[in-house]
Amino acid sequence: MKDALVILGATGIIIPLFARFRVTPIIGFILVGLLVGPYGLGRMVFEYEWLSHITITDPERLEPFAEFGIILLLFSIGLELSFNRLWQLRKLVFGLGALELLVIGTMLASVLSMMGQYWTGALALGLALAFSSTALVLPISGTNTPVGRAALSMLLFEDIMIVPIIFLLGALAPNADAEGLGGLLETLWKGGLVIAVMMIAGRLLLPRLFAQAARTKSPELFLAASMLVVIGASLATTIVGLSPIVGALIAGLLIAETEYHTEVEGIMEPFKGLALGVFLITVGMGIDLATIWDNLALIAGAVVGVLVLKAVVTGVLLRLMGARRATATETGILMASPSETTLIVLSAGAGAMLIQPGTAQFWQIVTAIGLTITPLLALLGKMVARRVEPAPSLDELDGDAEAPRVVIVGFGRVGKLVAQMLQRHDQPYVAIDSNPDLVEEARHEGYYAVFGNALREDALDNLGIGHAPAVILTMDEHILAQRMVRKLRASHPDLPIIARARDSFHAAELYRCGASTAVPETLESSLQLSEAALVDIGVPMGPVIASIHEKRDEYRVRIQRDGALEHKPKLRTSTAEN
16 A cells, blocks of 8 residues: 555656656656665665655565556557558568567677677577667657657567567576477467457457447446456466467457447556556666666666667668658667566576576666666657758759649648548648748658748749649638738639638638638538537438538538628628528
8 A cells, every 4th residue: 555655646746747847757757766766765764764655665566567557558559550550560560670679689699799798698688678668669659650650560579579589588598498499389379379269259249348338338347348358368368478468469459440449548548657657667666876876887888889779770770661761760769778578588588597697687777777768769869850851841842843732731730631631532732831840740740741931932833833733721810811812813713722711701701812612610610510410319411411511502602602792891791690
């Protein structure tokens, strides 16, 4: 109960405090672990007995909860994916992921061997340090950005390879016998059988299980069903010798195929965050500042050496696989630190007597420091990526000006949604915005956006406006939108111009300026609200959609008619009556 009080108290203080200063709470949890752990205030428990109420002197008691946090993280990752998306990533997972782990592991092993480490121990250390942190990297990068997709593919392969690597270390142990290879083969066929059973049973049973839980309208039952699935799947893979995170990932993938995945993801989110906080606290507890100070130069050199080698190798591999310079740079730096899995492999190597206890403790400290600075590596990666490949300007698009594509002017929330719909229907586009931060963010997320002022005479020409299928104006500044429409219509009489409008009155002004279509936000929200209400009360979808289209066309005609009038008071009256 005392440990629970310390953890919950730290959570209640750290998350709001670090959120106030816009700093990731990951660093806060690790610092809390350092403060309340056996190498922090826990050292002084015997001198000041009252410190025993706010410290944790036995980190091993928290390890099951920390492992559960990683299990819930992999479960939530599975919920964000699907089997179709995972199949699309297969080349990255088994191509890029395999290259990243094997190349970095081999290079680190070679360096350690040249420094005097026996080759079996060097191999164990190289493979351990080649892992990157799933628990920290994916929450930072997400899974929908180019950086997130590249990181996800490598981390998935690393998670798959945990069991074979641990078996390999057992086979290399000085006292190992032929059971090493036999045990690996037995685990693989049993694991494959269990996974196949889980996938078949999951597709048949999970929709029925969650449908029954949903009918009760009980959040508690829905939570219990979710916990049952993730714990049951993790336990099933653990029994046959596989990692529990494999079962958790498969459980998430299976639930992602059902219509209940959004509800499950929302209801599990608080538990995942709290359990991950426990894991990060245990990482902080493993940092001994006294040992670090006594070996400061050696530990700093080891940390920097591992980070630089992993960042460079990962970035080069990504470039060879066709990634952009910015994506390769940011992903390489983000993936540079060791992982929580490194601690597992180090323990396995020490247990197999391949690594000396003192050596294992040294690299555990290096790993803990690497985990602590992962959020800082993420910030560094973004900064370096911006310098390596800044957002392109209009002058860089001259070679692409002949390709017909839709031009999106303004790339905020609305512009991104328009781009997503164009991408879904395989329609080429280019977006332009005068806000460099928006352009940089859009490029980072994989959109084709450029920096520039659309009111410049040569700006739209460089974008190929002369043969664009259409131009879409998404800015919410009504005066600027009117100027853009007038300019475009004067230069390109036949160009379809679709403009965003605040209301019907603004839409009428845009029609007067020459817009082909003006879409009032107030009108669209009213139509969507009407559509949702009619469908929910039982009106068939087909007639509802037809009537919505008819009403939209009716309003468009009225707005265009009012836009043709020159007397604004009459227009205001007409709009209000409509």
